[in-house]
Amino acid sequence: MxxxxxxxxxxxxxxxxxxxxxxxxxxxxxxxxxxxxxxxxxxxxxxETRKTEGAAIVNDGDSITLGAERIRMRGIDAPEYTQTCRRNGADYSCGTLARQSLVRLIAGRPVSCTGWQRDRYGRLLGDCTAGGKDLNRAQVEAGWAVAFGDFKSEEAVARAGKAGIWAGTFDQPQDWRDSHHGEVVERKHGTLASIGDAVREIFRFW
Incomplete structure (x- = not known):
């Protein structure tokens, strides 16, 4: 079997x-x-992301106006327009030079900014471009703005090359504002902060 x-x-x-x-x-x-x-x-x-574009009025090294929309460039912080820094033993108007740097980067071309957050003054926190150039990044690379939540590697390169304000000594723009105007310390607004704000806004009931 x-x-x-x-x-x-x-x-x-x-x-x-x-x-x-x-x-x-x-x-x-x-x-x-x-x-x-x-x-x-x-x-x-x-x-919802807002996009605005047009001819820019440059207010200082990190803020512009497009039509009726005031823009604070996200992730960077430039010297205030009236701020002074020190180089070669003498004070100089670094805030004025930071504004001039942004004017040169724009070079009269139309500017486009996108963003959805607003700062405490109601300005749109925007990522801005002109002629395909990332203005936020370029200001940090040129040494006329410091990283303020983003662009840390660009700041490191500018510091090593002693570009812009890194050629001398200066107060961090946020510290200068606090000491001269007594302003509330501004929270950094880089990519991680944006993600956190988005999550809070989505699940905020009121």
Whole structure:
């Protein structure tokens, strides 16, 4: 008599019926997930990106005006227009030179800025370009603005090359504002801060 060594008949697995409490839990989780999705959709308008473009009026080294929209360039901080720095043993108007640097970068071309956050003065925190050039990044690379949440590597290169304000000594723009105008310390507004703000805005009820 020959023995068969092949696999025997497979047994069909039948899942045990779910208990009433398990079904209620599943239904509850479904309702919660649907509620979160509805909330998310309702809050997305809070983080809608705004784009504005046109001829720029340069206010200082990190802020411009496009039409009726005031723009604070995101992720950087330039010397205030009236701020002075020190180089070769003498004071000089680094705030004026920072503004002139931004004027040169724009070179009369139309400027386009995008963003969704606003600072405490109601200005749009924008990433700005002119002629395809990233103005935020270029100001830091030229040494006429410091990293303020972004562009750390560009700042390191400018510092090593003693570009712009790095050729001498200076007060950080935020410290200068605090000592001369007593302004509230401004929170840095780089990429990580933007992500955190977006999450808070989406899930903020009021």
């Amino acid at each position: 020959r023995r068969s060594w092949g696999p025997g008949p497979r047994r069909r697995y039948v899942a045990p019926p779910r208990s009433l409490w398990r079904r209620l839990l599943d239904y509850g989780l479904t309702v919660i997930i649907l509620g979160l999705l509805i909330l998310l959709a309702a809050r997305l308008d809070r983080v």
